[in-house]
């Protein structure tokens with residue numbers, strides 16, 4: 001059946017963010033599972049939707065202009081697209097929107113890439129590289145400090161729960177994988193637990209579990225698919 005949204009998904013932090021947004025918006029969607037360990041992200045069909053060959057991506061089958069389906073790649077672009085379409089989770093005032101965008105971009109340019117590199121050096125690198133682990137775990141700790149400070153006396157990153165919270169939650173979900181302890185960041189812990197308690201987050205976790213296969217025991221074949229060119233050190 002053609003639901004409103006097709007979500008091209010794999011159970012990873014960037015996938016979880018968009019899944020959470022769809023659950024929060026309570027709109028009908030289909031999951032098109034992209035097995036990134038098997039290389040589905042490089043298929044010709046997916047390449048037309050996501051030319052960067054990364055998940056997540058969406059196809060909106062019922063865009064507001066009532067014309068052909070619209071495809072969107074890059075998780076933040078997807079979050080903004082969905083929030084604008086449904087006029088939820090993105091403040092429309094100039095100040096609220098700017099603040100939301102700042103924290104969304106901060107996640108995309110800082111927290112996500114740094115935590116991703118920490119995951120790589122801790123869990124996936126074919127050889128142990130102490131410098132890489134220390135560098136990215138320390139940078140994650142610095143970024144967690146920034147987030148913790150922002151959340152002092154605040155329930156959410158901007159006034160109301162927004163796509164910026166959803167984006168950060170997708171990565172903080174994996175805090176143990178980038179060696180961060182939420183007991184060191186009490187404001188993040190409170191914020192994180194309040195998002196976790198939301199029915200949409202619980203559904204997201206339940207759905208994510210069905211699709212999660214990425215383990216810390218990464219085979220050479222998986223490394224070759226995911227890290228072509230850098231798997232032979």
Ligand SMILES: N[C@@H](CCC(=O)N[C@@H](CS)C(=O)NCC(=O)O)C(=O)O
Nearest residue numbers: 012013014036054055056074075226
């Ligand atoms: N900036 C992109 C990053 C997307 C990304 O790196 N996705 C990962 C999973 S979280 C992926 O598809 N990896 C497959 C690969 O590396 O081949 C976004 O936020 O959408």
